[in-house]
Amino acid sequence: MERKRILLIGTGGTIASEMGENGLEPELTSRQLLRYVPDISRICEVDCIQLFSLDSTNIRPEHWMRIAASIQRHYEQYDGFVVSHGTDTMAYTAAGLSYLIQNSMKPIVLTGAQKPIGYETTDSKQNLRDAFTVAASDMAGVMLVFNGKIIMGTRARKTHSKSFEAFSSINYPIVGVVQDGRLIQYIRPESKAPTQFYKVLDSKVALLKLVPGIDCGVLEYLLERSSALIIESFGVGGLPVYETGSFYETIKRGLDTGKTVVLTTQVENEGSDLSVYHVGSSIKKNLPVLEAYDMTTEAVIAKLMWILGQTTEREEVADLFYMPVACDILSAF
Numbered sequence: 001m002e003r004k005r006i007l008l009i010g011t012g013g014t015i016a017s018e019m020g021e022n023g024l025e026p027e028l029t030s031r032q033l034l035r036y037v038p039d040i041s042r043i044c045e046v047d048c049i050q051l052f053s054l055d056s057t058n059i060r061p062e063h064w065m066r067i068a069a070s071i072q073r074h075y076e077q078y079d080g081f082v083v084s085h086g087t088d089t090m091a092y093t094a095a096g097l098s099y100l101i102q103n104s105m106k107p108i109v110l111t112g113a114q115k116p117i118g119y120e121t122t123d124s125k126q127n128l129r130d131a132f133t134v135a136a137s138d139m140a141g142v143m144l145v146f147n148g149k150i151i152m153g154t155r156a157r158k159t160h161s162k163s164f165e166a167f168s169s170i171n172y173p174i175v176g177v178v179q180d181g182r183l184i185q186y187i188r189p190e191s192k193a194p195t196q197f198y199k200v201l202d203s204k205v206a207l208l209k210l211v212p213g214i215d216c217g218v219l220e221y222l223l224e225r226s227s228a229l230i231i232e233s234f235g236v237g238g239l240p241v242y243e244t245g246s247f248y249e250t251i252k253r254g255l256d257t258g259k260t261v262v263l264t265t266q267v268e269n270e271g272s273d274l275s276v277y278h279v280g281s282s283i284k285k286n287l288p289v290l291e292a293y294d295m296t297t298e299a300v301i302a303k304l305m306w307i308l309g310q311t312t313e314r315e316e317v318a319d320l321f322y323m324p325v326a327c328d329i330l331s332a333f
Helices: 028-034 038-043 061-074 090-102 122-133 217-225 247-256 276-286 297-309 314-322
Strands: 005-011 016-021 023-026 046-052 080-086 107-111 143-146 148-152 157-158 167-169 178-180 183-187 205-209 228-233 262-264
Touching: 005 028, 005 061, 023 090, 028 046, 028 122, 038 046, 038 122, 046 061, 061 080, 061 090, 061 228, 090 107, 090 143, 090 157, 090 297, 107 122, 122 143, 122 178, 148 297, 205 217, 205 297, 217 228, 217 247, 228 297, 247 262, 247 276, 262 276, 262 297, 262 314, 297 314
Parallel strands: 005 046, 005 080, 080 107, 107 143, 205 228, 228 262
Antiparallel strands: 016 023, 143 148, 148 178, 157 167, 178 183
16 A cells, blocks of 8 residues: 655644743754654655744744645645644644635644653654554544544644643544554544635634623723624623623624624533523624634634635625534534
8 A cells, every 4th residue: 555645844832842041942843853753654754844933822823824825735745734833822723724724635633742852751752653643544634633632623722731631622522542553533524525725814803701890891992903803701601781881882883893793601611502691692682793602712713714804794704604614613503
């Protein structure tokens, strides 16, 4: 059987870091990373490119587009892709790539590490082996592979800041696992649509996490400066009603100027349901706000950037928002 050809795309992150005067900094290239794991050559043939060397705190939507453009440029040459990336914003990049590269028939795998590859105790080497095992398989789409788990790109979230069990799949089962070099796939998401690459994002998407007693002036400020605002509410969702100041009126003014508003929950699991309480249903019934349901906040942010890069028509925005992409939202609510 012909060996698979995989492209390793380096972007920096902890996996490629070395200790400097002020702490860990990305220094190693993708080719240098590969030298630490020579047995990957038994899995597949690998070529390397280095797009940038950044702590993932510094990754922005324009970097997502550079990664997507690189994959598109090399898409026909390779059977799969591995993107080495810092863990802190990897879930955002995984979501961003899920919208920029839709219905990929080839595996696009993001991985990284909690400890640099040069450390004696590190998860880097195993994560890379697992990522290449998935990239050289017949799986398809954008995935995050970490600590043996395979997670849909639209469902990943970093839930541990230090331990090797860094990522969880939110409101969706893991797609599979890699155990002792063996790939076990539980779910096979299918799409008959052709692979499609997108090149435009509107990064003016803001996020507001409600706290008790928050001044709705913050809401007004963010709506003025953004194309869309996501509000992480409490519980299943709703907005506070104060004796002074009105969230309802502030949102209405924003919507009247063409802004998009999405309500979600700051609770990690089980999603929103604005219909349960008056503080949610009154908003949902009377204003054209969108509801995130079981989507992750990372996916909502990336999806809005993708949608608003295409259209600002309210009905079209809503249709695209509720259209499932890469298992990001339940098709029936």
